[in-house]
Amino acid sequence: MHTPFCLYSTQVLLEDGLTPATLLIEAGKIKSITKGKSPVKGLLFSDKGNKVIMPGLIDSHVHINEPGRTDWEGFDTATKAAAAGGITTLIDMPLNSSPVTTTAKAFKEKLAATKGKLHVNCGFWGGIVPDNLEDLEELLAAGVLGLKAFLTHSGIDEFPNVNEAEMRTGMLLAKKHNIPFLAHCELDAPHPGIESLKEHPTSYVHYLHSRPKSWENKAVDLMIRLCEETGCKTHIVHLSSAEGLPAVREARAKGLPLTVETCPHYLCFAAETIPDRAIQFKCAPPIREWENNVLLWEALAAGDLDFVVTDHSPAPPEVKQLDSGDFSKAWGGIAGIQFSLPVMWTALRRRGHSLGELSSWMSGAVASFLGMDTCKGKLAVGYDADIVVFDPDSVFRVEEDLILHRHKITPYLGMELSGIVLSTYVNGELVFDDGAMCGLDCGMVLLKTNN
Numbered sequence: 001m002h003t004p005f006c007l008y009s010t011q012v013l014l015e016d017g018l019t020p021a022t023l024l025i026e027a028g029k030i031k032s033i034t035k036g037k038s039p040v041k042g043l044l045f046s047d048k049g050n051k052v053i054m055p056g057l058i059d060s061h062v063h064i065n066e067p068g069r070t071d072w073e074g075f076d077t078a079t080k081a082a083a084a085g086g087i088t089t090l091i092d093m094p095l096n097s098s099p100v101t102t103t104a105k106a107f108k109e110k111l112a113a114t115k116g117k118l119h120v121n122c123g124f125w126g127g128i129v130p131d132n133l134e135d136l137e138e139l140l141a142a143g144v145l146g147l148k149a150f151l152t153h154s155g156i157d158e159f160p161n162v163n164e165a166e167m168r169t170g171m172l173l174a175k176k177h178n179i180p181f182l183a184h185c186e187l188d189a190p191h192p193g194i195e196s197l198k199e200h201p202t203s204y205v206h207y208l209h210s211r212p213k214s215w216e217n218k219a220v221d222l223m224i225r226l227c228e229e230t231g232c233k234t235h236i237v238h239l240s241s242a243e244g245l246p247a248v249r250e251a252r253a254k255g256l257p258l259t260v261e262t263c264p265h266y267l268c269f270a271a272e273t274i275p276d277r278a279i280q281f282k283c284a285p286p287i288r289e290w291e292n293n294v295l296l297w298e299a300l301a302a303g304d305l306d307f308v309v310t311d312h313s314p315a316p317p318e319v320k321q322l323d324s325g326d327f328s329k330a331w332g333g334i335a336g337i338q339f340s341l342p343v344m345w346t347a348l349r350r351r352g353h354s355l356g357e358l359s360s361w362m363s364g365a366v367a368s369f370l371g372m373d374t375c376k377g378k379l380a381v382g383y384d385a386d387i388v389v390f391d392p393d394s395v396f397r398v399e400e401d402l403i404l405h406r407h408k409i410t411p412y413l414g415m416e417l418s419g420i421v422l423s424t425y426v427n428g429e430l431v432f433d434d435g436a437m438c439g440l441d442c443g444m445v446l447l448k449t450n451n
């Protein structure tokens, strides 16, 4: 373990761009970076030729569901899929495990469930629900990185949504502890689309219309108002409605501590091309029309969206209603953690963006959001040796036998994508190489107190 070694290629992604360089890795960290080819006598010299060496991706929005719903997704399978996808750090959501992570006791059960199964680094969000306000201090003291709330039904009865007063309480607490408060932004209201989905349950268009942009826009407005009132670091997860962007821009121009993420599926798919019964595309808020999604791309390029994370949220075929194709009953969640890097690279290069931008939107900016930017999110001396070796020019097809997450249901199945993850290093250990896992249990638990 932890034998020092050198990692070299002609394309190492450093702060000034792609350059030939040699990284000396020792004790899980990047000990030195030397421009050019610089072997160290007596040490393994891993020469990656012209392949890209870049920081491992960080995914702050992942639903692992263990303990309690491990048949949906568990730490072993999710973190293997992450490693295969070049993700070296992920943050687990407080649902859909059972118990949900809303008390220190439940969090301890979750930590116990990770034993021997963390193949990448893993931190945890805590949940805020109406009946746990008294438990939050203890939950935060146990080491969760922030609090997550739903403004509408979460899909899991034991994780009910909170009201404005409850959110204010949670946000003031988050402000006191200087941690982010994450919100699923949909404020539901009676809407004719709900009834028409019942009449056309297998129609994607009817599903789309059952969760209108207005729900999201109102929720974004509410979060911005509470952000201004409390001064709490407020984070909008998975923004889908581009109509929410003007309010976001205005709030950020005022200097409010507001951050916003979106997901690959909102950028790379469009409602117009989703077939009926294709429940692998069901998520909430829904994937919207292309005209909307173009505005999300523009916002990402302009810096109005901070970063891109997966919201990986799988479910078994029966919960996903694979046979019926019923959008009104299917679990709303997309499995995609293994493919976010090639999916985004395929789309980004087509739009003229660089690997440096990809790395910023899928690693550096996420590290900053998490307060981990002194140790993760870039290749620099003293930083954690969380590294991916990537071939940006090769193409592959997503086939079922490649998929390492528990269920093979994903909207990316069958797609031809640019960019292959060749090797992944977690804390200086080679965990994935040449299409297979080769190092297990190398991930660390990331607690707030450790940062």
Ligand SMILES: [Zn+2]
Residues within 6 Å of the ligand: 061, 063, 093, 311, 313
């Ligand atoms: Zn989610």
